[in-house]
Amino acid sequence: MGILEINQLHKRFGQHEVLKGLEMDVPEHSIFGLVGQNGAGKTTTMKIILGLLKPDSGSVTVCGEKVAYGETKTNRHIGFLPDVPEFYGYMTAREYLKLCGEITGLSQTKTKVRSEELLELVGLKNEKKRIGSFSRGMKQRLGIAQALLNEPKLLICDEPTSSLDPIGRKEILDILLAAKGKTTVLFSTHILSDVERICDRIAVLHGGKLALYGTLAEVKQRHRYNGFVLEFENVETAAIFAKSKELQHPSISTTRSGNTVTVLLTGCDLDGHFFLDVLAQKRIVPLKFVALEPTLESLFLEVVQ
Amino acid sequence: MTGYLAFLKKEIFEYAKTYKLLILLVVFAVFGITNPLVAKLLPEILGSLVADGITITMPKATAYDAWTQFFKNATQMGLILTVILFSGVLSSELSKGTLVILLTKGLSRTAVILAKYTCMALLWTASIALCFGLTYVYTHYLFPADKVSNLPFSVFCLWLFGMFLLAVLLLSAVLTKSSYGCLLLTGAAVVACLLVNIIPAAHRYNPISLVTDKMGLIKNTIAVSSLFGAVFIAFLLALLFVSLAVLIFRKKQL
Amino acid sequence: MDLAMLREYLPLLIPLVILQFALGITALIHVLRHPAYRFGNKVMWVIIVVFIQIIGPIIYFTLGRGED
Ligand SMILES: Nc1ncnc2c1ncn2[C@@H]1O[C@H](COP(=O)(O)OP(=O)(O)O)[C@@H](O)[C@H]1O
Ligand SMILES: [Mg+2]
Numbered sequence: 001m002g003i004l005e006i007n008q009l010h011k012r013f014g015q016h017e018v019l020k021g022l023e024m025d026v027p028e029h030s031i032f033g034l035v036g037q038n039g040a041g042k043t044t045t046m047k048i049i050l051g052l053l054k055p056d057s058g059s060v061t062v063c064g065e066k067v068a069y070g071e072t073k074t075n076r077h078i079g080f081l082p083d084v085p086e087f088y089g090y091m092t093a094r095e096y097l098k099l100c101g102e103i104t105g106l107s108q109t110k111t112k113v114r115s116e117e118l119l120e121l122v123g124l125k126n127e128k129k130r131i132g133s134f135s136r137g138m139k140q141r142l143g144i145a146q147a148l149l150n151e152p153k154l155l156i157c158d159e160p161t162s163s164l165d166p167i168g169r170k171e172i173l174d175i176l177l178a179a180k181g182k183t184t185v186l187f188s189t190h191i192l193s194d195v196e197r198i199c200d201r202i203a204v205l206h207g208g209k210l211a212l213y214g215t216l217a218e219v220k221q222r223h224r225y226n227g228f229v230l231e232f233e234n235v236e237t238a239a240i241f242a243k244s245k246e247l248q249h250p251s252i253s254t255t256r257s258g259n260t261v262t263v264l265l266t267g268c269d270l271d272g273h274f275f276l277d278v279l280a281q282k283r284i285v286p287l288k289f290v291a292l293e294p295t296l297e298s299l300f301l302e303v304v305q
Numbered sequence: 306m307t308g309y310l311a312f313l314k315k316e317i318f319e320y321a322k323t324y325k326l327l328i329l330l331v332v333f334a335v336f337g338i339t340n341p342l343v344a345k346l347l348p349e350i351l352g353s354l355v356a357d358g359i360t361i362t363m364p365k366a367t368a369y370d371a372w373t374q375f376f377k378n379a380t381q382m383g384l385i386l387t388v389i390l391f392s393g394v395l396s397s398e399l400s401k402g403t404l405v406i407l408l409t410k411g412l413s414r415t416a417v418i419l420a421k422y423t424c425m426a427l428l429w430t431a432s433i434a435l436c437f438g439l440t441y442v443y444t445h446y447l448f449p450a451d452k453v454s455n456l457p458f459s460v461f462c463l464w465l466f467g468m469f470l471l472a473v474l475l476l477s478a479v480l481t482k483s484s485y486g487c488l489l490l491t492g493a494a495v496v497a498c499l500l501v502n503i504i505p506a507a508h509r510y511n512p513i514s515l516v517t518d519k520m521g522l523i524k525n526t527i528a529v530s531s532l533f534g535a536v537f538i539a540f541l542l543a544l545l546f547v548s549l550a551v552l553i554f555r556k557k558q559l
Numbered sequence: 560m561d562l563a564m565l566r567e568y569l570p571l572l573i574p575l576v577i578l579q580f581a582l583g584i585t586a587l588i589h590v591l592r593h594p595a596y597r598f599g600n601k602v603m604w605v606i607i608v609v610f611i612q613i614i615g616p617i618i619y620f621t622l623g624r625g626e627d
Binding site for chain 2: 047050052053054070071072073075076078079080082084085086087088090091099100102103104105143146149150
Binding site: 323324325327328331332334335338339342345346349353386389390443446447 | 564568571572574575578579581582585589613616617620621624
C-alpha cells in the first residue's frame with residue numbers, strides 16, 4: 001500500500017480544467033519526482049493533498065486516512081515546503097521552529113533537540129538574524145527544517161530548487177537525499193536533471209493526468225526507442241549513408257547533423273541488422289554505431305507534445 | 306487546543322513585535338490621564354486667558370466632565386484606532402501566505418480564528434482597563450467629592466460594544482481579502498447600526514445604544530435596565546459573528 | 560496658566576510626559592536602526608517622531624515602518 005494514494009482527482013478553475021482524473025500512488029521510502037511544465041497543476045495537486053484546496057471530485061488518502069478539505073488532521077503525517085515559503089519576518093529561525101513544535105504538540109525538549117539537529121542539517125545553526133532579512137535560499141532551507149520537524153512520514157516539497165542558484169540547488173537536493181532514509185519524499189520540479197540526480201520514481205503530469213509514471217529504469221525501458229546514432233569519418237560519408245535509397249522507407253526517419261546520423265524506426269520489424277546490411281553494401285565503416293538511449297528530456301518532450 | 310494556545314501566544318508576540326501593543330497601550334494610557342486633567346484644567350486655563358474687563362463665568366468642572374471626556378475619547382478615537390490597528394488581522398497573513406505552513410502542521414482553522422479573536426479581545430480589554438483605571442485614579446484625586454452613577458455598568462457597555470465591533474471586524478476580515486475591505490465593511494456595519502437607530506422601537510435592542518446612551522447612564526437619566534436588550538443582542542451578535550467567521554474561514558480556499 | 564497652578568498639577572503631568580518620551584524615544588531608536596521605510600527618508604521620520612508628540616510615533620509605526 002502506498003503512503004499517498006490519489007484516485008480520479010478532478011479540479012477546475014472556472015473554465016480551465018487543471019486536473020482531469022489524476023491517479024497516483026507513492027510507495028513508502030521513495031523519492032518521488034513530480035515533473036510538469038509551469039501550469040501543469042503540480043501546486044494544485046499538492047494543495048489538494050494538504051486539504052488547502054477542494055477537489056471537484058476524486059479522493060486522496062494519506063497513510064490510509066482520507067483527506068478532508070478544510071481540515072488538517074491528515075497533515076500530521078506530512079511535512080510541507082510551499083513553492084514560496086513565507087514566515088513571520090519578526091521571528092528568528094529558532095523562534096519559528098518553536099512555534100511549529102508547539103502547534104504540532106511536540107514537547108519542549110523534543111522541539112529544542114530537533115530544532116538544533118535540523119538547523120545543523122540545513123546549515124542555519126549560527127543564524128541569529130530575523131527571518132525578515134533571510135535570502136531566498138535561506139528561507140528555502142528553513143522551510144525544509146520546518147517540514148521535517150515532526151518527523152513526517154511524507155515530505156512534500158513544491159519546486160524546492162526552482163529559484164535557486166546551482167550551489168543552493170545542490171544543497172537542497174543533498175538535504176532531500178539525506179531525508180530519504182527516514183521519510184518518503186514527493187517533490188515537484190520542472191528541472192529534469194534534479195530528478196535524475198535524486199529520484200527513484202518519476203511521474204510526469206501533463207494534460208491533467210500522469211503522462212508517464214514508474215521508476216526511472218522502468219520508464220526508460222518502456223520508452224526505449226528503436227533507433228541508432230551513427231557517426232562517420234566525414235560529412236560526405238554521412239550524407240551518402242543518410243541519402244541512400246534503402247533508407248527512404250516510410251517507417252524510418254533519418255536526421256543528419258554534420259557527420260552524425262540519427263535513424264529512428266517506428267512500427268516495423270526492421271532492426272539493427274538492416275542498417276548493418278546497408279553499411280556493408282555501401283562498404284562504409286562508421287566510427288560509432290550505438291543504440292539510442294532515451295534521455296529523460298527526450299521522454300519528457302515526447303509525452304508533453 | 307495546543308494549537309490554539311500556541312497560535313494565541315504567537316499573536317500576542319506579533320502585536321508586541323510590530324509595536325501595535327505599545328501604541329494601543331500608550332494611547333489609551335494617555336487618554337486615561339488627559340481625560341480628567343483636561344476636564345479640570347481647561348476651564349481654569351480659559352478663565353486665566355480672558356482679557357481684563359470681560360468676565361466669562363466658567364461652570365466649575367466636575368467628575369462628570371472627566372467621565373464625559375473618557376467616554377468620548379474611548380468610543381471615538383479609541384475604538385477607531387483599535388479597529389485600524391486590527392484591520393490587518395487576517396489580510397496580512399492571507400496575502401503573504403504565512404498561514405499555509407502552520408495549517409499544514411496541523412493547526413486547525415477554527416483555532417486560527419478563535420485565537421485571533423481572543424487576542425484582539427485581550428488587547429482591547431487591557432487597553433480599556435488601563436484607560437479606565439488611570440481616569441478613575443486621577444478623577445478621584447482631582448474631584449474627590451463628586452460621584453457619578455452607574456459607572457461600572459457604562460464601562461461594561463463600552464467594553465461589550467468593543468467586543469461586538471471586534472467580532473464584526475473579524476467577520477469582515479474573513480469575508481474580504483484586504484485590510485481596506487475589512488475597514489470598509491466594519492464602518493458600514495457601524496453606519497447600519499446608526500441607521501437602525503432611526504426606528505425608535507429598535508433603539509432598545511441596538512448594540513450601538515451601548516455607546517450612545519452612556520452619558521445618560523452616568524447622569525442617571527437613563528435606567529440601567531433600558532439597556533439590557535442591547536446588551537443581550539450585542540452579546541448574541543458577537544457570538545454569531547465569530548461563529549460565522551469560523552464557519553466561513555473553514556471553507557475558504559487558501 | 561500661572562506658576563502656582565503649574566506647581567500644583569506638575570506631579571499629575573509627569574506620567575504623561577514620561578509616556579510621550581517613552582513612545583518618542585522607542586520610535587526614534589527604531590527610525591535610526593531600521594533605515595528601510597515604506598516611504599519617506601530618515602530625516603523626515605526623525606522630525607516627525609521627535610516633534611509631533613504621540614501622533615508622530617503612531618504614524619511612523621503604523622504607516623512608515625518598513626518590513627523587518
Ligand atoms: N486559485 C486559482 N484560480 C484560478 N486559476 C488557478 C488558481 N490556482 C492555479 N490556477 C491555474 O491552474 C493551473 C495550474 O496551476 P499550478 O498548479 O500552480 O501549476 P504548477 O504548480 O504545475 O506550475 C494554472 O494554469 C493556473 O493558472
Ligand atoms: Mg507551482
